[in-house]
Amino acid sequence: MFTLWGAKQKFCDGLSRRGFLRIGGFGAGLTLADMLSARARAAAVPVPSPGPKAAIMIYLPGGPSHLDMYDLKPNAPVEYRGEFRPIATNVPGVQICEHFPLQARIFDKLAVIRSVVSIEEHSDSLVTTGYSQAVNASARHPSFGSVVSRLGGQRGADVPPFVSLRGLTSALEPGYLGVSHRAFTLEGPGLEDLRLPAGVDSKRFLDRRNLLDAFDDARREFDTSGAMRGMDAFTTRAFDMVASGAMRRALDLTREDPRVRDRYRGVEQFLTARRLVEAGAGCITLSIGSWDTHQQNFITLRRQLPDLDRGISNLIQDLCDRGMDRDVVTIAWGEFGRTPRIGGNQGGRDHWPAVMSALVAGGGLKVGQAIGCSSARGEYPITRRCTVSQLLSTLYRAIGIDSSLTFPNNEGRPMAILDDREPISELL
Numbered sequence: 001m002f003t004l005w006g007a008k009q010k011f012c013d014g015l016s017r018r019g020f021l022r023i024g025g026f027g028a029g030l031t032l033a034d035m036l037s038a039r040a041r042a043a044a045v046p047v048p049s050p051g052p053k054a055a056i057m058i059y060l061p062g063g064p065s066h067l068d069m070y071d072l073k074p075n076a077p078v079e080y081r082g083e084f085r086p087i088a089t090n091v092p093g094v095q096i097c098e099h100f101p102l103q104a105r106i107f108d109k110l111a112v113i114r115s116v117v118s119i120e121e122h123s124d125s126l127v128t129t130g131y132s133q134a135v136n137a138s139a140r141h142p143s144f145g146s147v148v149s150r151l152g153g154q155r156g157a158d159v160p161p162f163v164s165l166r167g168l169t170s171a172l173e174p175g176y177l178g179v180s181h182r183a184f185t186l187e188g189p190g191l192e193d194l195r196l197p198a199g200v201d202s203k204r205f206l207d208r209r210n211l212l213d214a215f216d217d218a219r220r221e222f223d224t225s226g227a228m229r230g231m232d233a234f235t236t237r238a239f240d241m242v243a244s245g246a247m248r249r250a251l252d253l254t255r256e257d258p259r260v261r262d263r264y265r266g267v268e269q270f271l272t273a274r275r276l277v278e279a280g281a282g283c284i285t286l287s288i289g290s291w292d293t294h295q296q297n298f299i300t301l302r303r304q305l306p307d308l309d310r311g312i313s314n315l316i317q318d319l320c321d322r323g324m325d326r327d328v329v330t331i332a333w334g335e336f337g338r339t340p341r342i343g344g345n346q347g348g349r350d351h352w353p354a355v356m357s358a359l360v361a362g363g364g365l366k367v368g369q370a371i372g373c374s375s376a377r378g379e380y381p382i383t384r385r386c387t388v389s390q391l392l393s394t395l396y397r398a399i400g401i402d403s404s405l406t407f408p409n410n411e412g413r414p415m416a417i418l419d420d421r422e423p424i425s426e427l428l
Helices: 033-043 101-105 125-129 133-139 144-150 202-220 227-244 246-251 258-263 268-279 297-321 388-398
Strands: 002-004 021-023 054-059 086-088 095-097 111-117 162-164 283-287 328-333 356-362 369-371 381-383 406-408 414-416
Touching: 054 125, 054 144, 054 268, 054 297, 086 101, 101 297, 111 381, 111 388, 125 133, 125 144, 125 388, 144 162, 144 283, 144 388, 246 268, 258 268, 258 297, 268 283, 268 297, 297 328, 297 356, 328 388, 356 388
Parallel strands: 054 283, 054 328, 111 369, 162 283
Antiparallel strands: 002 021, 086 095, 111 356, 328 356, 406 414
């Protein structure tokens, strides 16, 4: 059995996460006609292609502490500034946390926005769609990666346009764009599914394809909607993905130089993301750590920050070394910041949506700078206040997508990708 694009859990649309494409029965039978017709309906809406660009979205689940990472306040009272000291970067006047020495060395390739306002909601919905989970429960706005998928973000014929290395959450759903733009995930036996079945060589594989063609010829006689013609393209893509092995090769880290693998040891998702972009994926999302530090904030961060530092610095440096930095935009952020005042609960910081930081790189954006400023105790923005949606709009622009484009929702009403879409001019 070959299954592709998702996991087994059911969603409200009745389709499973592992339900995008299935080869079984005769050895190559496609079963999701509804999904294919959804793609056909979506394709009826003409939209421009964003071009050969890609995005990597690094999600830090739980709400990372801005005060202990990219917006330290060394002159604030001790109950605010915490235990970490700032260090200089290679950009004059910009300092970041002492546990980020690798990023400090390449900060001319990075930019931090220190004045992003958010909402108090433990969900990745806002940073992936531009809308809160509460709003999206009914509005079903699509995720960033699904929009990239819809607008031609697949730059390689044999890899999915949208890949999630962190599973599939409700905030990564395609919403009204249709299930055909759901993320490909590696949950369960997904990786094994990219192999040819045991005992099936290339000749037998082609024989099975011919058998499916004959079977479909008979089914077409009963089809009047055109769905079978749409299925042909999906069947072809399924066979091509398995036969070419491009996706599986991208996921096989043993193909990398051992010295490169050693640099990414413990943060292999970042290397996988780079390889998927090279193979032609349009959007990759990954996550690292758990940042909901109500307790033991500094103990947790001492353990996690060095890994994040290695992952980001290696990824960005590799993209630059390969000449990919202008065509690949990268962002690292969570859902909100942490309280400026340290709590009594074993040195913890609680939720703080009034201000947070976000790190961006590549995509032709203006890097080597810190944008915006929070108050002396990191409580709220005092310059260049911006929203999550505005930063998403900037990312869309970096990969050639107009965030004012509209698509019909489930009721046929035209919906813009984002409502709050003024880009951050300092990055452009």
